[in-house]
Amino acid sequence: MTRFLQFHVLTPYPPSNPNRDDQGRPKMAHLGGAPRLRLSSQSIKRAIRVSPEFAAGLSGHRGERTKRLGDVILSHLEQQDTPAEKAAKIAEQVAAIFGKLDKKADKAQLATLAFISPDERQLALDLADRLANGEAIDENALKKLVLRHADGAVDIAMFGRMLADAPDYNREAAVQVGHAITTHKAMSEEDWFTAVDDLKTREDDAGAGHIGEHGFGSGVYYLYVCVNVDLLIENLQGDRELAARGLEALAHALATATPKGKQNSHAHHPRAAYLRAELGAQAPRDLTGAFFKAVGGDDYLGSSIERLEDMAKKLTDVYGPACDDLRILNILGSKTVTLKDIAAFAASAANA
Incomplete structure (x- = not known):
């Protein structure tokens, strides 16, 4: 029976703009008829993948999302003193394993981003060496020599690829990540700013050297994440120890990582105020319904926690327990577990 590890996270953000739309304003969504600020699923997954927790805990087990594998292969062959024309042709041939090449690019670059595991990267370089040494390889066999259905890339195992x-x-993907939305009504604001030219004198012009504007907003965001633990282990070739490390890093990142848009302008470094981790074979369910009616009053965080726990209780009363075991981090609670406890609980899911 499939086991699911589910996370429900509430994080208060200060005035910031971590995830922008095409006009530079904070992304938005409407829920229950009220405007909310939003962090896209894509931006959250990116923040998780590049977080210090992933870098420290999963070194050598993170993929690369890139169009530039051909550049890597070309540089590798040049270091082996492969003739330039031959190296360029091989770089194109091997890079094309991951997708169509960009015909407008000067070098062997892909037309779209490809998510490439460390194993596949090395196999691509090995194949390039074989071709450079004159080995005849059937064109139809190239993909089988490089591409893998499963390996040790934890982020690809979690977030999938096409x-x-x-x-x-x-x-x-073994990990589904929702869009984070504010639990309350929220709108983006506009900051009109000026900048001074340090070398301009009053005699030249007393005005500003630059004027501009950018959007920002703040609020308490709800995020839902669901992990299919069995699929994660399968995607990692049955490596439970690596899956456990990945789940531990994921728990840490969900509590601490954030999209970094405009971070230098706003210094947003929030931490989760509430994190509910649930483990069991029961069908997944999110708790977004707690916020279809926007939270009001003057205590958004406290009221959001109450709403979330109340929705969880009501669903349990009707549908039965949502999990076999759970842990709750709640900075407003009189008794709470630590992030270290949550991470250890998440890791245990791989060995349950």
Whole structure:
């Protein structure tokens, strides 16, 4: 029976703009008829992947999302003193395993981003060496020599990938990440700012050297994340120890990582105020319904925690227990577990 590890996270953000739309303003969504600020699923997954927790705990087990594998192969072959024309041709041939090449690019760059594991990166370089040494390899066999259905790339195992030109090597995401939305009504604001030219004298012009504007907003965000633990282990070739390390890093990142848009302008470094981790074989369910009616009053954080716990209780009363075991971090509670406890609980899911 499939086991699910689910996270429900409430994080208060100060005035900031961590995830912008095409006009530079904070992204928005409407829920229950009220405007909310939003952090996209994509931006959250990116923040998790590049977080210090992933870097420290999963070194050598993180993929690269890039169009530039051909550049890596070309540089590798040049270091082996492969003739330039031959190296360029091989770089194109090997890079094309991951997708169509960009015909407008000067070098062998892909037209779209490909999520490449460390194992596949090394296999691509090995294949390039074989071709450079004159080995004859059937064109139809190239993908099988490089692409993998499963390996040790934890972020690919978690968030999946799609290779349009090699769909047999797509990987189904073991971790579903929702869009984070404010639990209350929230709108973006506009900051009109000026900048002074330090070398301009009053005699030249007393006005500003630059004027501009940018958007920002603040609020308490709810985020829902669901992990199919069995699929994660399968995507990692059955490596439970690596899956446990990945889940531990994920728990830490959910509490501490954030999209970094405009971070130098706003210094937003929030931490989760509430994190509910649930483990069991029961069907997943999110708790967004707690906030279809926007939270009001003057205590958004406290009221959001109350709403979330009340919705969890009501669903349990009707549908039965949502999990076999859970841990709750609540900075407003009189008794709470630590982030270290949550991370250890998440890691245990891989060995349950």
